[in-house]
Amino acid sequence: MELAISVIVGFMILGALYAIHARDLLSAVIAGGIVGYGLVICFLLLKAPDLAIVQIVVETITLIIMVAVVLDSSREEAFTRPDRQGYVTAATAILIMAVLFYFLVVSSASLERFGEGELRMAQSYIEGAVEKTGSVNLVTGVLFDFRGYDTLGEATVLITAVLGVLTILRIKGKK
Template sequence: MDLFLLILLVFMIIGSVIAIETKNLLSSVISVGVVGFSLSIMFLMLGAPDIAITQMVVEILILVILIRATITTDNTAIERHADTFSVISSLIFFGLFLIFAFLAVHELRPFGEPLMRVSKTYLATSAEKTGATNVVTGILLDFRAYDTIGEATVLFTSVVGAFVILRRRGRKHKRESDTEKVGILEDADIKKDFKGF
């Protein structure tokens, strides 16, 4: 079990490295999909079918959207500048990350034995308090419904943003102030102005 998880993890790391390094945008998107589907299998094996379903479905949706988006827009290969400053700074930050990760991992509890102070109560009383036999849904929509409202708000905001930025054409209201600012004069205005001369 642990060995299989390790193999999947290595597979995911290889997939993400390929996704960054490859020049072709389409194969990069497919490598991102590899990472997501391996993650979904891992969730399934660790006993979280709810998250596995969500991860798999969202991954499919994201793949479709990304492929559609990368095909319709210009494929531009980003040119790489081997800059000494960027290499040195990324090395420094990677070293810092390693130090802090080393310190933080020592503080973590061992794999598979999480600290469950609040969630013990949820697990014990979810079925009788909420009436839902799926504990995850019981927590999401009863104990933690506020968080779900936050998630719904995030989705709503993203839709509003996508529609505002990508809508077919801007709304044009002709106002008098606009014509004055730009200096566009109607024929009647020009005649009126020239009457004075």
């Protein structure tokens, strides 16, 4: 399974790289979709169908909206040649990336093996969750019972996003 996930993650990285460098914005958007749908397959392989459902639906709808937006605008990306400041920025980015990668390698030695190791907190959620919440689906039990505050926060974030979009896109009020 680790091999399959590694292959899919490799494809996702290729898709993301292509999305950055594509000249045509439509192909960039569709290449960006590779990342989302690859993530869906990863979630299914890791036995998380709840996340997979949410991811596939949200990815599809964002892709539809992005395609509709791109088809309606100029599809060519504005491309400028890198100047001296661009090279400095790129060098800084590569330096920071190398430092972060070094710390990742150092810290990954102390982590437990992939797919093993249960956290202390998760263990107490799993034990007797059906009796505590009455819900057979543990994810729903955690979302609305143990972690109700988190769910309320998520819903508030959604409301705030809608408020922001409606505020920005209102033309009549501006006149």
